[in-house]
Amino acid sequence: MEIAISALGRLVAGLRARGQQLGLAALGLTGLVGSAMAEPQLEKTEIRYQGWAGQVTFVELADDLGYLAPLKLKWIGNTISGPQDIQTVVTGDVDIGGAFYGAIIKLIAARAPIKAVVGYYGSDDSTYNGYYVKDDSMIKTARDLIGKKVAVNTLGAHLEFVLREYLARNGLTPADAKQVTLVAIPPVTGEQVLRQGQVEVATLNGVLRDKALERGGIRRLFADTDIFGNFTGGSYVLRDKFIKDNPNTSRRLVEGVSRAIA
DSSP: OHHHHHHHHHHHHHHHHHHHHHHHHHHHHHHHHHHHHHSOOOSOOEEEEEEETTBOOHHHHHHHTTSSTTOEEEEEEEESOHHHHHHHHHTTSOSOEEEEHHHHHHHHHTTOOEEEEEEEEEESTTTOOEEEEETTOOOOSSGGGTTOEEEESSSSSHHHHHHHHHHHHTTOOHHHHTTSEEEEOOGGGHHHHHHTTSOSEEEEOHHHHHHHHHHOSEEEEEEHHHHHOSEEEEEEEEEHHHHHHOHHHHHHHHHHHHHHHO
16 A cells, blocks of 8 residues: 555655646747747848948948848949938938938928937047148148049038038138039048149048058048037938837847947
8 A cells, every 4th residue: 555655645746746747838839829929020021222332331241240130131333422422312212311411301301201320430549530631731721622633432421510600610601611622532532632732631431541641642621520529420221100000110220330439
């Protein structure tokens, strides 16, 4: 009898242990199902964008790091202009684009249906936009720029705004400032046109600036941080309709790009 009771006890204990294991397994399965159910369904998985020649954008970096998955990028071409990039968002030719805040404000003021969603570029001690001249240039001050040509990536954006502010803060009148000619040049050729004398000043930043300084023969006239300190200069934008129709996709896109920036 004692042997039978002992065997029964072991059986009951085994069943209890098995029940506990099954219960834990069930809880784990429930957690997995709950997690799967909590994962939002993405309404759109292909994100159209424009690249920048000679640069890796944060959207591309986010994709390369896997932060956008399962979203996939579709490259439709390159741009050298923030205003053009966000105008392409407005027309629906791309889903995300970025530009200087001034250009964004102008479009919104014109009732363009876009929203700034994450600041993606700015200036600090490492990432500033510098205005460079050749070492032997006679240009030393803002007034020396009268009658000279300055290369910028595009008109009506960050680099023009900073230059106009630099001229104004250094005493040039609007009439004086009009005598400073802005020339739209792709950033990848800015150093070349400066060295060849096609312009007297070139704006350089990032790796293009670093490589130009390594080669020597140029010096900084001023930088945007000399005027404004450290600041965020522009944002990525999405169309209002895109956000409304694709809330989960929009959230994943903004989160992924934000992680890449960080």
